[in-house]
Amino acid sequence: MRAEVITVGSELLLGETVDTHSAYLSRECFSLGVEVVFHTSVGDEQARLMETIERAHGRSQLVFLCGGLGPTLDDLTKETLSAFLRIPLIQDPVVVKHLERYFQGRSQNIPSNNYKQTYVFEGGVVFHNANGTAPGLAVSKEDVTYVLLPGPPRELIPMFEQQVRPFILATFSGGQAMVSEALSFFGIGESLLEETCKDLIQAYDNPIIATYAKEAGVTLRLTARAATELEARELIAPIKREVLKRAGDYCYSEQEEPLEEVVMRALIQHGKTIAVAESCTGGLLSHLFTSMAGSSQAFMGGVVSYSGFSKEKVVGVPEEVLKRYGTVSAQTAEALAEQVQTRFASDFALSVTGIAGPDEAEGKPVGLVFIGFKEASKPVRVYRLQLRGSRRRIQLQAAKQACFILQQRLKKGETTR
Amino acid sequence: MRAEVITVGSELLLGETVDTHSAYLSRECFSLGVEVVFHTSVGDEQARLMETIERAHGRSQLVFLCGGLGPTLDDLTKETLSAFLRIPLIQDPVVVKHLERYFQGRSQNIPSNNYKQTYVFEGGVVFHNANGTAPGLAVSKEDVTYVLLPGPPRELIPMFEQQVRPFILATFSGGQAMVSEALSFFGIGESLLEETCKDLIQAYDNPIIATYAKEAGVTLRLTARAATELEARELIAPIKREVLKRAGDYCYSEQEEPLEEVVMRALIQHGKTIAVAESCTGGLLSHLFTSMAGSSQAFMGGVVSYSGFSKEKVVGVPEEVLKRYGTVSAQTAEALAEQVQTRFASDFALSVTGIAGPDEAEGKPVGLVFIGFKEASKPVRVYRLQLRGSRRRIQLQAAKQACFILQQRLKKGETTR
Numbered sequence: 001m002r003a004e005v006i007t008v009g010s011e012l013l014l015g016e017t018v019d020t021h022s023a024y025l026s027r028e029c030f031s032l033g034v035e036v037v038f039h040t041s042v043g044d045e046q047a048r049l050m051e052t053i054e055r056a057h058g059r060s061q062l063v064f065l066c067g068g069l070g071p072t073l074d075d076l077t078k079e080t081l082s083a084f085l086r087i088p089l090i091q092d093p094v095v096v097k098h099l100e101r102y103f104q105g106r107s108q109n110i111p112s113n114n115y116k117q118t119y120v121f122e123g124g125v126v127f128h129n130a131n132g133t134a135p136g137l138a139v140s141k142e143d144v145t146y147v148l149l150p151g152p153p154r155e156l157i158p159m160f161e162q163q164v165r166p167f168i169l170a171t172f173s174g175g176q177a178m179v180s181e182a183l184s185f186f187g188i189g190e191s192l193l194e195e196t197c198k199d200l201i202q203a204y205d206n207p208i209i210a211t212y213a214k215e216a217g218v219t220l221r222l223t224a225r226a227a228t229e230l231e232a233r234e235l236i237a238p239i240k241r242e243v244l245k246r247a248g249d250y251c252y253s254e255q256e257e258p259l260e261e262v263v264m265r266a267l268i269q270h271g272k273t274i275a276v277a278e279s280c281t282g283g284l285l286s287h288l289f290t291s292m293a294g295s296s297q298a299f300m301g302g303v304v305s306y307s308g309f310s311k312e313k314v315v316g317v318p319e320e321v322l323k324r325y326g327t328v329s330a331q332t333a334e335a336l337a338e339q340v341q342t343r344f345a346s347d348f349a350l351s352v353t354g355i356a357g358p359d360e361a362e363g364k365p366v367g368l369v370f371i372g373f374k375e376a377s378k379p380v381r382v383y384r385l386q387l388r389g390s391r392r393r394i395q396l397q398a399a400k401q402a403c404f405i406l407q408q409r410l411k412k413g414e415t416t417r
Numbered sequence: 418m419r420a421e422v423i424t425v426g427s428e429l430l431l432g433e434t435v436d437t438h439s440a441y442l443s444r445e446c447f448s449l450g451v452e453v454v455f456h457t458s459v460g461d462e463q464a465r466l467m468e469t470i471e472r473a474h475g476r477s478q479l480v481f482l483c484g485g486l487g488p489t490l491d492d493l494t495k496e497t498l499s500a501f502l503r504i505p506l507i508q509d510p511v512v513v514k515h516l517e518r519y520f521q522g523r524s525q526n527i528p529s530n531n532y533k534q535t536y537v538f539e540g541g542v543v544f545h546n547a548n549g550t551a552p553g554l555a556v557s558k559e560d561v562t563y564v565l566l567p568g569p570p571r572e573l574i575p576m577f578e579q580q581v582r583p584f585i586l587a588t589f590s591g592g593q594a595m596v597s598e599a600l601s602f603f604g605i606g607e608s609l610l611e612e613t614c615k616d617l618i619q620a621y622d623n624p625i626i627a628t629y630a631k632e633a634g635v636t637l638r639l640t641a642r643a644a645t646e647l648e649a650r651e652l653i654a655p656i657k658r659e660v661l662k663r664a665g666d667y668c669y670s671e672q673e674e675p676l677e678e679v680v681m682r683a684l685i686q687h688g689k690t691i692a693v694a695e696s697c698t699g700g701l702l703s704h705l706f707t708s709m710a711g712s713s714q715a716f717m718g719g720v721v722s723y724s725g726f727s728k729e730k731v732v733g734v735p736e737e738v739l740k741r742y743g744t745v746s747a748q749t750a751e752a753l754a755e756q757v758q759t760r761f762a763s764d765f766a767l768s769v770t771g772i773a774g775p776d777e778a779e780g781k782p783v784g785l786v787f788i789g790f791k792e793a794s795k796p797v798r799v800y801r802l803q804l805r806g807s808r809r810r811i812q813l814q815a816a817k818q819a820c821f822i823l824q825q826r827l828k829k830g831e832t833t834r
Contacts, residue, residue, distance in 0.1 A: 012439075012440070012443075012456065013443055013452075013453045013454065013455075013456065014443060014444070014447055014453075015439075015440040015441065015442070015443030015444030015445075015446075015447060015453075016440075016444075017440065018435065018436075018437050018440045019435075019436060019439070019440070019456070020435050022429075022432075022436065022458065023429070023432040023433075023434065023435040023436070024432060025432070026429075026430055026431060026432030027431070027432030027433070028432070029432075030431050030432060035430075036430045036431075036432075037430065037459075037460065037462075037465060038430075038457060038458065038459055038465070038469075039429065039430065039436070039456070039457065039458035040455065040456065040457050040458075041439065041455065041456035041457075042454075042455055043454065048454060048455070052455075055472070180431075189525075189528065190487065190488070190489065191487075191488040191489060191528040191530050191531055192528055194489050194490070194530075195528055195530065201490075210427065210491070211489065212428055212433075213487065213569065215569065215571060221433075223431075256433075275727075276721075278700075278703075281704075281707075282703055282704055282706070282707025282708070282712070282716070283695075283700035283701065283702070283703025283704035283706075283707060283719065283721070284700065284704045284707075285700070286695075286699055286700025286703070286704075286721040286723075287698075287699055287700035287701045287703075287704045289699070289700075290698075290699025290700060290701075290721070290723060290812075291699070291808070291809065291812070293774070293775050293776075293808055295699070295723075296723055296724065299699075299723050299724075300723060300724050300726070300727055301720065301721045301722045301723040301724055301727035301731065302700060302720070302721040302723075303718065303719070303720050303721070303731070304693075304700070304703040304707070304718045304719040304720070304721070305718045306703075306707060306712075306713055306716050306717060306718040306719075307713065307716075307717045307718055307761075309717065309761070309762065310692075310717055310718035310760075310761055313760070313762075314718065314720070314760050314761060343727075343730070343731055344724075344726075344727055344731060345726065345730075356707075357710065358710050359710070388518075388519055388520070388521075389519070389548060389549075390547055390548050391708070391710055392548070392571070392708060393548060393571075395707075395708070
């Protein structure tokens with residue numbers, strides 16, 4: 001079954017409001033086994049709205065119309081659909097009573113234009129609005145069902161959950177269960193991951209296998225349909241195992257989530273702490289670790305040693321190391337990790353020093369990055385990277401790579417315990 | 418002139434990604450005097466994309482297509498438009514070179530499917546992608562211009578700002594000059610700024626005056642059309658002066674740019690240096706300062722003292738201050754700023770300590786933040802804030818407020834010299 005979402009309101013086309021309803025309803029439809037094929041946003045303008053409805057009528061069986069159910073003159077969703085379907089609007093005494101009670105409780109007179117909201121489709125369905133004055137509506141003609149919902153999220157979402165979802169299940173039964181599972185990867189590009197799984201992607205359409213490039217990392221999603229949820233999961237399981245067999249080294253989570261959160265959670269679970277010394281990432285690594293609530297349990301702190309002076313005087317990197325090897329060197333990364341682990345008395349320490357660009361320095365190229373990883377009572381391990389792209393990208397990749405090194409260590413710890 | 422935005426990607430129709438590009442491009446178009454009349458989201462599916470393009474072709478003069486420019490099999494925006502317009506795609510040697518440089522530095526071979534991204538419209542325009550491998554493209558036929566942009570926001574937004582906005586201004590001025598000037602504000606909400614300038618916004622349509630809430634701060638944009646660029650600027654000048662007369666205290670730049678860049682530039686110009694001590698912002702303030710190229714000239718470094726231990730042992734806040742007043746206190750903010758300025762030997766120092774949430778601490782409410790500002794040989798000034806919103810928002814607002822305090826100081830310095 002095909003569905004589409006039409007959101008109505010000039011504020012959308014002026015860019016004042018970001019349309020979140022289309023994504024919300026699409027997620028909900030997906031979990032009900034309903035495929036959403038289009039989202040359209042259109043202004044409070046009758047001719048363009050009519051054109052949009054007409055198009056939807058020809059290609060979908062379920063059409064959501066969000067917004068334009070208010071009391072004012074420019075709210076015309078219901079009126080336009082009524083004109084298109086040639087189904088009249090009639091006053092609903094139950095809605096009138098609700099409206100009167102709504103204003104009574106607020107000791108206000110009912111503005112006369114609010115009565116516009118008491119008109120509903122003849123022969124249609126009315127969804128009571130517990131959080132506002134505009135009822136939701138459903139009406140069908142020629143095998144197309146329209147569901148009209150009020151624009152404000154705090155009205156639309158509870159109405160959907162309590163009344164519209166059961167309505168859709170009852171109206172469009174015979175739907176199958178649909179299940180979607182994600183794998184999160186780092187250290188492998190989207191195209192390489194796709195190439196690694198190309199034969200699977202091409203061979204299967206249930207589950208559907210799709211990759212999505214994130215700001216750092218790649219998500220692979222497997223989506224299956226079957227008679228029951230269990231059967232759908234059973235369709236996914238063997239393909240997922242095969243993907244992990246091929247690219248599991250790069251998979252940091254069997255959910256869609258940021259790498260730093262996986263690391264932070266693992267640290268907290270193991271009761272371990274981390275401290276960092278950052279040069280070229282300039283605080284970004286600390287920021288990633290501390291963006292998660294509860295990170296203070298594991299994150300002891302860090303030093304952003306942006307100048308040679310601070311590397312020497314604040315962190316305590318020996319002057320001779322800085323002089324002999326430069327601030328961007330394996331030796332400096334080693335000393336930074338060593339020092340910061342001692343100073344913050346943490347279990348682990350990470351250091352990052354490199355050249356974020358745009359200009360090279362110390363005769364070393366933009367994108368050269370050294371990451372030091374220290375584990376109490378073990379020698380520091382140093383990793384050398386050559387990253388590409390903008391300054392921002394180099395900083396992000398370097399910080400995420402540091403997270404990945406720690407994550408790999410924590411993962412290994414899990415399996416060897 | 419009418420425009421519309423088409424976003425392409427199955428992740429949109431699955432509800433995994435909220436479409437923010439349509440709102441972004443609509444705001445930008447509005448400020449350029451271009452009316453956006455439809456947003457459409459469509460999946461990675463050629464027949465439906467073709468249908469969407471065909472419809473747009475018949476009713477708009479400018480069509481944005483976002484996403485579907487990646488290297489993989491399901492990226493087919495460019496190919497579908499090429500088939501619809503019957504304009505061939507040809508390999509662009511400049512894009513090939515960019516792609517090769519991009520992968521070279523990563524010591525990776527170019528996955529063969531990435532070469533797909535080097536094909537551009539014959540006779541079209543190519544927008545260089547500084548942050549990824551997919552170039553932006555523009556092509557015109559039958560008085561309709563298509564602008565194709567890569568899906569990731571960190572690629573799309575800089576590309577729009579640096580290359581597409583000037584392209585649109587040059588292509589659609591209709592013989593007239595169109596000029597757009599921005600003012601950047603901090604510390605005043607969008608609605609208050611709008612109210613302050615309401616009579617101007619209502620009285621003028623040349624220049625158009627529009628406000629946009631940013632993640633932190635507000636931008637006000639004035640866009641004028643006239644026979645020449647000079648005349649357009651002359652239309653803007655008196656209105657701009659009037660806006661600055663009313664709200665100039667909150668204006669930190671007469672361009673659209675991040676606050677931290679203005680601060681960093683001013684520090685470099687004055688030959689001054691800064692160091693920071695961060696608690697609740699967890700490295701974000703350092704990250705903001707170091708995201709600008711050249712920041713090492715002025716940013717000496719910082720300490721992220723996330724634990725009480727590190728505040729005492731690493732930064733040197735006296736134990737009695739922490740015990741008596743707590744880590745979130747004016748006294749701790751003062752000691753942090755004092756200590757970090759000494760340790761990094763900087764001209765200025767900022768400290769931030771507070772409760773980012775989600776839970777309160779030390780019996781103090783979420784959002785309580787103290788910022789210390791130290792200037793060599795002067796006592797520390799401490800500012801107390803009560804911020805609202807999510808953890809992420811509190812961290813961002815606190816870090817930006819610290820920037821604003823420094824910016825105000827540097828601005829004062831300029832005028833009293």
